[in-house]
Amino acid sequence: MIETTIGLEIIEVVEQAAIASAKWMGMGEKDTADEVAVEAMRERMNKINMRGRIVIGEGERDDAPMLYIGEEVGVCTQPNAKDFCNPDELIEIDIAVDPCEGTNLVAYGQNGSMAVLAISEKGGLFAAPDFYMKKLAAPPAAKGHVDINKSATENIKILSECLKRKPEELVVVVMDRSRHEDLIKEIRAAGARVRLISDGDVSAALSCAFSGTNIHALMGIGAAPEGVISAAAMRCLGGHFQGQLIYDPAVVKTGLIGESREGNLARLTEMGITDPDKVYNAEELASGETVLFAACGITPGTLMNGVRFFHGGARTQSLVISSQSSTARFVDTVHMFDKPENIQLR
């Protein structure tokens, strides 16, 4: 239902955000790389005949005025909507966005950044606070076998059995943060190899669902909003994803959560989260009947190329995943800005 309503327009949404941000690649200005992506994403989204509401957006972390949580997007949410569409005929949809996932990666010209979003019917995406989240992602063959409550050692053994690989043939992605020192030691001691990333754990989670990426698991703590977006993709792809909110500042001493455990717990209660220790699986974080996910590479990544500019145009690569049609479409697009003289085949 959602897929036919919005069609392939969401590809353009992530493409426009990625192109805008890629213009700032390597310029050392992370805020600008982020802002232009947000603006481009919002502008294109507001041209779609839909009644959308942002449930995960820019607001909390960056105090940004656009694509904030609760913002209504789409032609059919505008005051003059009735001139263009019949809003009553359209279902309301919830949208989780990260227009520039990996702002540091873009600013410093490093791999793994993307413009990304997830969509579902109203209430179909967990409205996660901008807290941390402990995450475990793994390939479909290990779904339901690995478990975030088990130790990394146990999970590596399970992964090894499910994927029919020796531990040393496994690669686990972990964010390069001091909070992961013990985790990294444990993974290595269990025989698996560790790929450390400075940012961009959505790309890492997603990569677990595709064989051939040489990424077999994501372990450790990243941001909760990115966890929901990753879960949306993993749910559609049948991959394993679990997430658990982190509210205790003793676990992650800096960053997204407040300084008091009690204050953080109170905030979760206010948001209606009654069991703060709950382990959510992909189907709970993205529970809607229909879930769509779209991403476009800004800088090169495991699954998608980054934006490549040429004289008069650009080429992008996106990934659109739908639970409705059970498809994962890799979309390669040539954008012709000024009638380029030369369009390369690949």
Ligand SMILES: O=C(COP(=O)(O)O)[C@@H](O)[C@H](O)[C@H](O)[C@H](O)COP(=O)(O)O
């Ligand atoms: O790397 C990330 C940054 O995202 P963005 O702000 O959109 O560029 C995310 O993939 C991480 O999940 C997460 O935001 C990060 O782990 C939280 O930041 P930190 O406190 O540096 O670990």
Ligand SMILES: [Mn+2]
């Ligand atoms: Mn992000």
Ligand SMILES: [Mn+2]
């Ligand atoms: Mn971002």
